Amino acid sequence: MPPRQALPIAINLTTMAGAKGLIFAQYTTNLLDFLPLCRGVMPCVVVDFEIAQRIASYWSWVKGNAVVKVSPAMTVVGKGVLSPRVASFSSRGPSMLFPSILKPDIAAPGVSILAADRNSYVFKSGTSMACPHVSAVTALLKSVHPGWSPAMIKSAIVSTASVTDHFGMPIQAEVVPRKLADPFDFGGGHIDPERAVDPGLVYDVDAREYNKFFNCTLGYLDGCESYYLNLNLPSIAVPDLKDKVVLQRTVTNVGPAEATYHLVVEAPAGIDVFVEPSVINFTQSGSKSAKFMVRFTARQRVQGGYTFGSLTWSDGGTRSVRIPIAVRTVIQDFVADTS
Known part of the structure; x- marks a missing residue:
């Protein structure tokens, strides 16, 4: 399922399950339009599959006793942006x-x-x-x-x-x-x-x-x-x-x-x-x-x-x-x- 279809479904399901947050692994795609669905409900983070694998490896290493820190999204302007x-x-x-x-x-x-x-x-x-x-x-x-x-x-x-x-x-x-x-x-x-x-x-x-x-x-x-x-x-x-x-x-x-x-x-x-x-x-x-x-x-x-x-x-x-x-x-x- 394409990320733009999968993310709203994932947000809805994790909200219904009473989750405290969501880390969504995806192919590199612009999904900022959907993140406001999390506002006031829980922190949501989108990452690519490489970072997701590192998070999963860390989770496995600490056997579930993971510490999570959520920071505001980074804004990049100028030549650092892949555009168009x-x-x-x-x-x-x-x-x-x-x-x-x-x-x-x-x-x-x-x-x-x-x-x-x-x-x-x-x-x-x-x-x-x-x-x-x-x-x-x-x-x-x-x-x-x-x-x-x-x-x-x-x-x-x-x-x-x-x-x-x-x-x-x-x-x-x-x-x-x-x-x-x-x-x-x-x-x-x-x-x-x-x-x-x-x-x-x-x-x-x-x-x-x-x-x-x-x-x-x-x-x-x-x-x-x-x-x-x-x-x-x-x-x-x-x-x-x-x-x-x-x-x-x-x-x-x-x-x-x-x-x-x-x-x-x-x-x-x-x-x-x-x-x-x-x-x-x-x-x-x-x-x-x-x-x-x-x-x-x-x-x-x-x-x-x-x-x-x-x-x-x-x-x-x-x-x-x-x-x-x-x-x-x-x-x-x-x-x-x-x-």
């Missing part, structure tokens, strides 16, 4: 209904956010806290670039997001146990407003393409699988790679008119990725849009799980436009690797 990281309650991919469209799109601050509540302020967590951050960044981008479409704004946010923390280390995700985050945890990464203002390139989508997408969801169009793969989103998801898949994307230059972008490919494990062209040149008199083709080829014939990678267009300076990739190899449809 993906919360355990954050929604995870893949998308059940549309696995060819990578979800989530982006991650934003949503844990213990100081929020207005009537005539006061409280700390709250959840999508209700992350959504205002993204909405505010969207409004700022629209004010700077009033001519940008919603798709361009979304692309700028997703493709400039950060996948590293403030130490330059990969962002971690709180699951059981904690792991390095992947696109199913944070999409493009953690939102970075300063970089999103000047992305250099964006993946735009004509509004009529969304109408086709809507008709596909209703079953009004044929060939929707290929359409999903080629929808010009700032991400790529291939849920059923049996041998080879070819798809297309288009980038639009919203930076300097004279620019050259080189491609950096991070191929998903077990997948060969070929992109043509791998260099895009924009000129003052030329087109502001450029198409490129991506081919994925499976190197192993297995009924496997998802592996992840990315495509990054870089101008060699400050602009780096990265989109996440998720690919799953399969041998047969409707068969899962459940052994």
